[in-house]
Amino acid sequence: MIRLRKLAQASARDMMVLAVVVAVLALVPFGVSRFTLSVAISALIFALAGIGWNVLSGFAGQFSFGHAAYFGLGAYTVAVTLTRYSISPWLGLILGGLVAAVFGLLTGWISFRFGLKGAYFALATFALAEMLRLTFNNFDFVGAGIGITIPLAGGDDWARIQFEDTPSLQYFVILGLVALSTIAVIAITKSRIGSMMLAVREDEDAASALGINPLRAKLIAIAISGFITALAGGFYTQFLLFIDPDLAFGPFVSVLILLRPIIGGVGTIWGPVLGAGILSVLGEVTRSLVREPPSFLQVIEGVNGLDQVLFGLILIVVIIRAPDGVIGWFHRRRQADTA
Amino acid sequence: MRGRLRQAAWAVLAILVAVILTQSTWWDTNQTVFAQALVSGLLIGGVYALVAMGLSLVFGVLDIINFAHGALMTIAIYASYLLFDNYGIDPYVSLLITIPLLFVIGVGIQRFAINPVMDAPIHNQLLLTLGIAIVIENLALVLFTGTPRSIELAYARNEFDLGLFTLDFPIKVFGAVVSLPKLIAFMVALLLGGAIYVLIHRTQLGAAIRAAAQEPEGAEMVGIDVRRIYTITFGIGAACVGAAGALVMPFLFVSPTAGATFNIIAFIVVVLGGMGSIPGAVVGGLVIGLTQEMTQIFVPGSSKLLGVFVIFLAVLLFRPQGLFGKVQR
Amino acid sequence: MNPVLSVRDATKRFGGLTAVNGVTLDLGEGEILGIIGPNGAGKTTLFNIISGAIPPDEGEVIYGGDRIDQLPPHRIAARGLVRTFQVVKPFSGLTVLQNVMVGAFLRRSEHDEAEDHARKMLEFTGLAAQSDRPAKGLTLAARKRLELARALATDPTVLLLDEVLAGLTPTEGAEMVKVVQSIRDGGVSLLVIEHVMAAIMALSDRIAVIHHGELLAIGPPAQIAKDPGVVAAYLGEEFQIAPD
Numbered sequence: 001m002i003r004l005r006k007l008a009q010a011s012a013r014d015m016m017v018l019a020v021v022v023a024v025l026a027l028v029p030f031g032v033s034r035f036t037l038s039v040a041i042s043a044l045i046f047a048l049a050g051i052g053w054n055v056l057s058g059f060a061g062q063f064s065f066g067h068a069a070y071f072g073l074g075a076y077t078v079a080v081t082l083t084r085y086s087i088s089p090w091l092g093l094i095l096g097g098l099v100a101a102v103f104g105l106l107t108g109w110i111s112f113r114f115g116l117k118g119a120y121f122a123l124a125t126f127a128l129a130e131m132l133r134l135t136f137n138n139f140d141f142v143g144a145g146i147g148i149t150i151p152l153a154g155g156d157d158w159a160r161i162q163f164e165d166t167p168s169l170q171y172f173v174i175l176g177l178v179a180l181s182t183i184a185v186i187a188i189t190k191s192r193i194g195s196m197m198l199a200v201r202e203d204e205d206a207a208s209a210l211g212i213n214p215l216r217a218k219l220i221a222i223a224i225s226g227f228i229t230a231l232a233g234g235f236y237t238q239f240l241l242f243i244d245p246d247l248a249f250g251p252f253v254s255v256l257i258l259l260r261p262i263i264g265g266v267g268t269i270w271g272p273v274l275g276a277g278i279l280s281v282l283g284e285v286t287r288s289l290v291r292e293p294p295s296f297l298q299v300i301e302g303v304n305g306l307d308q309v310l311f312g313l314i315l316i317v318v319i320i321r322a323p324d325g326v327i328g329w330f331h332r333r334r335q336a337d338t339a
Numbered sequence: 340m341r342g343r344l345r346q347a348a349w350a351v352l353a354i355l356v357a358v359i360l361t362q363s364t365w366w367d368t369n370q371t372v373f374a375q376a377l378v379s380g381l382l383i384g385g386v387y388a389l390v391a392m393g394l395s396l397v398f399g400v401l402d403i404i405n406f407a408h409g410a411l412m413t414i415a416i417y418a419s420y421l422l423f424d425n426y427g428i429d430p431y432v433s434l435l436i437t438i439p440l441l442f443v444i445g446v447g448i449q450r451f452a453i454n455p456v457m458d459a460p461i462h463n464q465l466l467l468t469l470g471i472a473i474v475i476e477n478l479a480l481v482l483f484t485g486t487p488r489s490i491e492l493a494y495a496r497n498e499f500d501l502g503l504f505t506l507d508f509p510i511k512v513f514g515a516v517v518s519l520p521k522l523i524a525f526m527v528a529l530l531l532g533g534a535i536y537v538l539i540h541r542t543q544l545g546a547a548i549r550a551a552a553q554e555p556e557g558a559e560m561v562g563i564d565v566r567r568i569y570t571i572t573f574g575i576g577a578a579c580v581g582a583a584g585a586l587v588m589p590f591l592f593v594s595p596t597a598g599a600t601f602n603i604i605a606f607i608v609v610v611l612g613g614m615g616s617i618p619g620a621v622v623g624g625l626v627i628g629l630t631q632e633m634t635q636i637f638v639p640g641s642s643k644l645l646g647v648f649v650i651f652l653a654v655l656l657f658r659p660q661g662l663f664g665k666v667q668r
Numbered sequence: 669m670n671p672v673l674s675v676r677d678a679t680k681r682f683g684g685l686t687a688v689n690g691v692t693l694d695l696g697e698g699e700i701l702g703i704i705g706p707n708g709a710g711k712t713t714l715f716n717i718i719s720g721a722i723p724p725d726e727g728e729v730i731y732g733g734d735r736i737d738q739l740p741p742h743r744i745a746a747r748g749l750v751r752t753f754q755v756v757k758p759f760s761g762l763t764v765l766q767n768v769m770v771g772a773f774l775r776r777s778e779h780d781e782a783e784d785h786a787r788k789m790l791e792f793t794g795l796a797a798q799s800d801r802p803a804k805g806l807t808l809a810a811r812k813r814l815e816l817a818r819a820l821a822t823d824p825t826v827l828l829l830d831e832v833l834a835g836l837t838p839t840e841g842a843e844m845v846k847v848v849q850s851i852r853d854g855g856v857s858l859l860v861i862e863h864v865m866a867a868i869m870a871l872s873d874r875i876a877v878i879h880h881g882e883l884l885a886i887g888p889p890a891q892i893a894k895d896p897g898v899v900a901a902y903l904g905e906e907f908q909i910a911p912d
């Protein structure tokens with residue numbers, strides 16, 4: 001309790017921003033369609049996954065290209081514990097987080113011990129996620145390639161995080177998870193362990209000369225990171241009421257996860273959430289543009305893949321024009337103005 | 340390190356032989372399957388080698404994880420397909436068009452998209468190439484829809500009179516089928532691989548590329564325009580898939596994601612063979628080709644790629660510089 | 669004299685080159701021991717051995733009564749033996765304050781305590797005005813101070829300084845010398861590598877001369893300046909021993 005109060009004092013500004021952001025986001029479900037609500041929910045799911053990614057890759061500087069591994073482990077833990085052992089997804093979320101954290105610790109220990117860095121670490125994480133995908137594809141216990149369908153609870157069921165009558169409740173649950181994870185991240189940035197992660201990201205030799213064990217810092221980062229991303233995956237299962245190896249572990253899932261913080265700002269507290277917001281708005285705009293184009297663009301109506309082309313082009317422009325994300329771009333603009 | 344590696348290789352070989360001998364009934368019943376896996380693995384491995392060579396150059400020289408490599412191959416596949424479909428140009432003749440076409444596209448991409456972010460952190464470069472891949476693949480989807488297409492080469496099923504003997508395609512070796520297009524792809528791929536080796540190791544341009552790869556600052560100092568070398572290198576890398584795309588088109592389903600499947604395999608081959616090493620790409624390509632076919636025999640029901648990824652992780656951990664790479668650090 | 673740090677017969681080879689060859693020396697409590705020697709003599713390599721960055725091929729390093737030569741650098745630093753780098757290694761993406769807080773966190777777990785301590789170190793090294801600047805944009809002099817402030821923030825018992833004066837103007841150098849002296853007055857024992865002769869002669873209680881990886885001479889500054897072997901070594905290398 002005292003720690004919490006202290007944290008609130010030490011990071012008054014971040015906490016205030018958090019309060020405002022949560023308050024604004026809490027207004028979203030009012031007066032929007034069911035479809036828009038589900039877009040918002042999935043934006044928050046990937047924001048949460050991105051918050052996890054950002055801990056390992058943004059703060060500790062170990063670029064992961066396979067966060068689908070943690071996402072998928074979380075997703076499957078919830079699905080399996082619920083359908084096989086009737087364990088509430090609330091507990092399933094925590095268990096999934098722990099499974100992912102342990103997986104991260106084991107694979108991280110091996111990778112970091114052997115000195116994997118940069119592109120090689122990224123490729124190793126990619127390979128691990130792919131191996132999980134291929135393994136789950138042939139693993140009958142988890143439904144193999146067919147996947148797992150979550151039975152409908154019917155009505156609003158808090159114990160099973162299913163809200164058929166009031167879908168906005170599901171939105172508030174994921175918003176709560178995002179808020180909690182953000183508090184955790186703020187706490188990390190204000191803590192010794194956060195300082196260790198940043199030091200290791202910037203220069204491992206200098207960090208160890210100051211008494212930091214780089215392996216330890218990276219392992220703590222990977223465990224926290226895996227845990228948070230797994231929460232997102234577990235929630236995803238409850239959102240789709242279905243999971244299969246591609247949705248859980250597919251390479252595109254890893255990309256979806258890391259895009260958010262990179263667009264928003266790598267290694268910043270708000271990057272993942274901001275990036276998720278921008279990308280979902282962008283995605284919806286391009287999608288609806290193709291679905292119902294203005295009259296002079298009638299030819300593009302319903303053309304398959306066009307929205308993705310637009311998306312890719314925007315991505316390319318953003319990377320070239322704002323290489324350190326939207327937040328970094330703002331910072332540079334402000335510095336240029338004051339200078 | 341060397342010794343340990345050799346020991347491991349012998350151990351694997353011994354186990355393989357033992358398995359085959361003790362399970363002679365297994366051998367009897369599976370001889371054809373085994374031979375087929377061997378042949379298919381080697382043949383496709385040759386193509387992997389060519390694709391990986393292009394990637395290896397880009398990875399080794401520019402230090403960029405190029406996720407657009409497979410998408411570039413898709414362009415070549417479609418180009419070759421359209422030339423055949425519209426003008427009846429033979430796929431192997433279309434090489435003369437796809438290779439320069441992809442070179443030019445590669446040069447353009449490096450010039451206008453990648454050079455501006457050469458100094459950015461790796462995730463930016465990776466995302467940029469990913470964005471390029473998304474655009475290319477979906478543009479293909481827009482233009483040609485997702486329907487897979489394929490062609491039939493009339494002469495692939497004919498007899499060939501070679502004077503001394505006639506070849507009747509498809510040939511059979513130990514009961515394994517060797518199709519003509521795959522055989523041609525294999526041979527042309529290795530031939531082109533040899534040409535690239537000569538280019539890199541025996542020409543002045545090659546010397547400049549190698550200098551830019553090892554010591555960019557030093558190369559700059561002796562008057563090499565490193566940016567230009569990067570551009571040319573990316574062009575050559577793209578030209579490799581320009582060739583590979585035309586070579587695989589006759590035996591592949593042509594679709595927007597046809598090239599993408601080669602992308603990740605090529606990465607694995609590059610890491611296995613050693614970044615920037617051309618002989619490494621060849622050996623790595625063959626090994627990976629064989630591994631993926633053998634996985635299915637020894638671990639029935641599993642994905643081809645599982646064994647490939649196991650090898651990949653083992654290499655990353657125990658020999659990150661790859662089979663032919665120099666030890667760094 | 670009771671040594672806090674002892675190096676015994678330390679040897680390190682790089683391929684055919686013996687960078688450090690059987691060096692033995694003691695650092696007394698509260699002492700400033702200067703280390704001089706021509707370029708490539710093996711001074712930095714000796715620091716690398718002591719700080720655990722490179723384990724020695726032979727010999728041992730004893731600190732606080734224990735052998736530390738097989739420990740990883742972070743364990744050695746955690747025991748209070750901390751080094752700076754000749755080629756400074758600031759955490760470029762962090763602010764000056766964040767840089768120093770990394771050091772402060774070694775002995776403090778609370779954010780506020782660490783921040784207070786880091787600010788004191790910035791005050792002490794004259795960097796307070798730059799606290800919130802990104803480390804990337806600092807001048808060389810400021811980066812050298814930052815390197816020092818960060819190491820100091822760990823509350824070391826022994827501090828190894830690798831050419832903290834190099835590249836500084838005479839005024840900046842003089843300020844730095846004062847800082848180093850007051851560090852010693854705070855009870856820290858120091859091993860100081862330096863090329864600027866005037867400064868190292870004035871600063872050190874004793875001086876060790878390293879040449880071709882070997883310890884050529886060790887003793888009080890006045891004695892070292894007269895040592896014919898030392899003078900010959902420097903002349904042989906065409907090296908300025910006169911104050912510049």
Ligand SMILES: Nc1ncnc2c1ncn2[C@@H]1O[C@H](COP(=O)(O)OP(=O)(O)OP(=O)(O)O)[C@@H](O)[C@H]1O
Pocket residue numbers: 682685687705706707708709710711712713714754
């Ligand atoms: N990691 C290494 N690998 C190979 N050789 C090295 C390594 N580190 C140092 N050397 C070599 O060992 C010798 C001693 O280098 P060292 O950096 O210790 O010298 P120094 O006395 O600090 O010189 P300077 O005054 O220029 O800083 C040099 O010849 C150097 O090239």
Ligand SMILES: [Mg+2]
Pocket residue numbers: 711712713754
């Ligand atoms: Mg030195």
